[in-house]
Amino acid sequence: MKPNEKAAVGNEEQPKKKKKKRSSPYAQFTFAVVKTVLVILISLGCVFGGILGGAVFGYVKNATPITADQLDITKLTSFIYDKDGNEIAQIKGSENRVLVEHSEIPDNMRNAFIAIEDSRFRSHNGMDIKRFVGAAMEYIITFGNASYGGSTITQQLVKNITGNEESTIKRKVQEAWQAMALENVLTKDQILDNYMNRITTGSGVYGVQAAAKKFFNKDVKDLSLAECACIAGITKSPGLYDPTLGEKNKARNKDRQETILDEMLRQGYISQNEHDEAIAEQLKFYQPKDEDKKSSASVQSYFVDYVLTQVKKDLMKKYNLSSDAASIKIYNSGLNIYTTQDSNIQKIMTEEFTNIKNFPANEKISNPDMQAQGAMIVVDPTTGQIRGMYGQYGTKEVSFALNRATDMKRQAGSSFKPIAVYAPAIDLGLITPGTVIDDVPVYMDTTKPNTPYPTNAESGTYQGLINIRKAITKSQNVVAAQVFRDYLKPENSIKYLKKVNIDRPDEGYISMALGGLRDGVNPLDMAAAFVPFVNQGMYVEPISYTKVTDDKGNVLLDRKQDQKSNVAYKETTAFLMTSMMKDVVTSGTAAGYIPDTNLRYGQVKNKEGKTIPTAGKTGTTEDYRDKWFVGYSPYYVGASWYGYNTPKSLKKTEWNQALLLWNKVMNRIHSNLEVKDFDPAPEGIVKKSICIDSGKLPGPYCASDPRGSRISTEYFAKGTEPKDECDVHILAKVDISSKDIYGRPLLATEYCPPNLVQEKVFIRRPVPYLPKDPSNKSLATAIKDWMYELPQGEYCTIHNALTSHPASSSNTGNENQTGNGFTVPPIGGETLPIEELPDDGMDVIP
Structure with a gap:
């Protein structure tokens, strides 16, 4: 047939097409929207996939495979030596971890871990895709609150070796890649054995053999099915499932043991009969006898304990090891520790x-x-x-x-004062050993403004004018508190404490100066x-x-x-x-x-x-x-x-x-x-003679204090030694028959009889101390130098123009007269006339 004939025939034989029925506008719109959304989602997925793929590639590229050294677990004993090289201890894995060979681990133990931790362990290549995707989806759906993880036993082994527990996508990707790489160089049994020898299997216990000894006093090869499931259940969280840590833990462990046995049955590792017998078995946990507890052969000294904690910490820091990996290094790697x-x-x-x-x-x-x-x-x-x-x-x-x-x-009490108060203040040149502080009642507790705080250890007593040397010797709390608050300041104390590795940034209060620490x-x-x-x-x-x-x-x-x-x-x-x-x-x-x-x-x-x-x-x-x-x-x-x-x-x-x-x-x-x-x-140290009541160079009356000479030799950092003369000791005339409310003689007037007037050396506080309640004599008389203080501005209240004749002579011949417990010493130098007493702002009685 000619082509034109074919076309003709075709035209004749071709039936007439039916006219398509047009869909509704609503359906057309819906279809267009869905198609558009699908295109957008596919496009976004491609973009997101590209980004994610790039990130994963970058994470994997920067990851390093697990090395043979990291996998190595030895049975070598570690030795500890004293400073002279004498052996003082042997640290063996049997004390907290005993490594076991593959042949010593029963199949029930192996299968218990596989059943509860990683059911597809034998078939995956290090990463369980199904579990990983499931965990990832739940992570996304729950916004990071997934109830289970996607880690295989191989991945857990990687995490245990590296000590990397960051909760990040990067870590999970790198961990998965490292696990897959590890499966290319080790058999499944080698991975599982390494895992069971590393993991924490109880409080202070690592590996299945040590757990078998601790909980049942058996070798792992002799454990029953029920006992294997019990130990496998502890690993998830020893703090919750270690049955020796209380009845609640024992109950939780039993529940988890039964869950593991159910999984072993479901996965075909045990028969129904074996399952039921294990469920019914009453576990008997080992209780060490007293003599076992007290055995000196297994008890380390405090020194050895401390050394091991320090070595472990330093190994973790230097080599980026996990706590478990560092412990294995110490207990099983044949280390020599020189203490x-x-x-x-x-x-x-x-x-x-x-x-x-x-x-x-x-x-x-x-x-x-x-x-x-x-x-x-x-x-x-x-x-x-x-x-x-x-x-x-x-x-x-x-x-x-x-x-x-x-x-x-x-x-720490007062043993803290040298490092929190005195040494810092001396180092900054704020005080010297000769600096004098007035040890009198102070009120530093703002919540109790009328109660003295702090008080001294010798409750209710105060030394009065006292220098830093004596304050340290007698451990006076009031002096330390005043130096801390008025001279040093809390921020400087904190700064200096940090220099001696006592970091107390939030403890700058008065009680810290006295060793009253929160931490x-x-x-x-x-x-x-x-x-x-x-x-x-x-x-x-x-x-x-x-x-x-x-x-x-x-x-x-x-x-x-x-x-x-x-x-x-x-x-x-x-x-x-x-x-x-x-x-x-x-x-x-x-x-x-x-x-x-x-x-x-x-x-x-x-x-x-x-x-x-x-x-x-x-x-x-x-x-x-x-x-x-x-x-x-x-x-x-x-x-x-x-x-x-x-x-x-x-x-x-x-x-x-x-x-x-x-x-x-x-x-x-x-x-x-x-x-x-x-x-x-x-x-840079100089020596000077000083007056111990003023902290200054001796004046004319320092040696004639009623208590004896107050002159002493003191050390100073050059440049901090005193330059001025004592202004605390003064000479004054008093009437020994006229007393103030505290029993101190009052200043004589021109009307006092000569035989009752004496020249005496007194102290005059640089800052007058006025009791909050002057009628409360106990607070004032508790100050040990109170009786030696000049009663400034207080004159004889007995003799006046109506009762006496004016004094016309000095007290020559009366210098050694005794009155009110005072023995008058020989006095040199000029007498300070009454009218030349410095004005202290108080009213003078005429």
């Missing part, structure tokens, strides 16, 4: 703190929670190296018990803070180890190289503080004699009976709840604390126990040491 412990010092401290004679309050108390406690630390001030520590009274019964020497937080301190804090006083003003961070090497001798941590130090005070400040705190142990609060000895509490002698110089500061907290002594020699700084777990007022017989513990330890430590003095006065 700063002096084993002789540690032995002495252990003996003294386990000696009931040093804790007589505990003789009839068997409950440790009710017993008196103590703690102490000894530091070498030139290196900052800790030489010994003890954290409680009595024998240490468990590893990682509360170490009160390093971990507790208690108020307390421990003996380690205090010993380290006192180091600058014996180390030329330099603070040196306290360290417990010097280096850590691996089993091949490679240095992993060099603590001495990383040790921090800084200038806390000028060298002159350190010298002045030590000079003053030497007085604390010779004539102050640490100068009392130990009963039945001729040794002062703060005194140290060697075996030849020669005294080695010491200095320090006592501390007592409110209601005598805590007692402290931070004392030091040229060789060591020691900080001791005594109190109770639940703070309570100490009996009077316990008030010197912190001092006694310090004394017993420090005297034995120094037994074989030669006498050595503190560093001599550095350049």
